[in-house]
Amino acid sequence: MRVVLALAVLIFGSTGGEIAITYGMKETGEPARLRPLELLQFLGRAVRNGWFWAGVPLMALSFYSLLILLSWEPISLVIPASALSYVVGTLGAKYILGEQISTARWAGVLLVCAGVALVAAG
Amino acid sequence: MASEKRLRIKTLVMVLAMVVCANAGDLMLKRGMSQIGEVQLTASGIAQAFRLTVTSGTIWVAIFFLSGFMLSYMTVLSWADYSYVMPAGAFGYALLTLLAVVFLHESVSPRRWFGVVLICVGVLLVGQTKPRTTAAASEAVA
Numbered sequence: 501m502r503v504v505l506a507l508a509v510l511i512f513g514s515t516g517g518e519i520a521i522t523y524g525m526k527e528t529g530e531p532a533r534l535r536p537l538e539l540l541q542f543l544g545r546a547v548r549n550g551w552f553w554a555g556v557p558l559m560a561l562s563f564y565s566l567l568i569l570l571s572w573e574p575i576s577l578v579i580p581a582s583a584l585s586y587v588v589g590t591l592g593a594k595y596i597l598g599e600q601i602s603t604a605r606w607a608g609v610l611l612v613c614a615g616v617a618l619v620a621a622g
Numbered sequence: 623m624a625s626e627k628r629l630r631i632k633t634l635v636m637v638l639a640m641v642v643c644a645n646a647g648d649l650m651l652k653r654g655m656s657q658i659g660e661v662q663l664t665a666s667g668i669a670q671a672f673r674l675t676v677t678s679g680t681i682w683v684a685i686f687f688l689s690g691f692m693l694s695y696m697t698v699l700s701w702a703d704y705s706y707v708m709p710a711g712a713f714g715y716a717l718l719t720l721l722a723v724v725f726l727h728e729s730v731s732p733r734r735w736f737g738v739v740l741i742c743v744g745v746l747l748v749g750q751t752k753p754r755t756t757a758a759a760s761e762a763v764a
Contacts, residue, residue, distance in 0.1 A: 526699070530701040539697065582722065589705070593708075597703075601705055604750055607744075616737070618734065618736055622733070
């Protein structure tokens with residue numbers, strides 16, 4: 501039970517954090533050019549965005565949950581299980597960020613999810 | 623149509639930078655922490671580990687690469703879909719397996735190779751889709 505709970509914190513923490521950061525970066529707007537000065541200005545704008553700072557603690561929470569899980573269970577179980585975050589993240593992208601997930605993208609996400617699980621299982 | 627192609631190239635270059643920085647950073651972090659040795663979970667043990675990490679050149683190289691990962695990740699998300707970047711980034715797992723075989727001469731099980739193939743096909747499929755399906759902030763306001 502505690503493993504399922506920690507796994508849920510891991511998956512929803514990382515996807516929730518990444519979605520918040522994506523939202524923040526979309527609000528920040530892309531740098532005009534990919535040059536050092538423009539990238540620094542972009543970074544300066546990004547760290548003043550509230551959504552960015554909502555995302556960081558969620559990702560930290562997810563990271564601690566990963567560490568705790570790794571102290572309970574073997575890595576070959578933890579990482580394949582966390583590959584579910586590709587599916588959860590895609591659902592979040594669709595329903596929270598309003599991204600359009602085409603059939604090709606869904607197929608790709610499911611293949612990646614299965615592939616990461618297999619690679620991590622060894 | 624030309625801008626569509628430019629967007630795709632720009633996105634793929636940033637995803638590649640993300641993957642290379644993340645893998646290089648993790649590798650250097652692993653190497654630096656192995657040099658430091660097992661950390662004792664006592665106040666003095668943690669204090670000593672802190673001193674050793676902040677004076678380790680390898681750890682600073684790792685921090686440099688991981689900062690590069692964070693910056694490229696944030697930058698690419700400022701224009702591309704999260705549902706595009708996230709699966710594309712999984713290419714790193716496939717790359718790590720190839721690096722382990724070529725440089726560390728690790729043996730890789732058939733199951734793991736099958737996983738690498740699935741990731742590559744999945745990333746190719748996602749890579750074919752439009753990198754951005756939501757309106758740009760400036761367009762949304764206009």
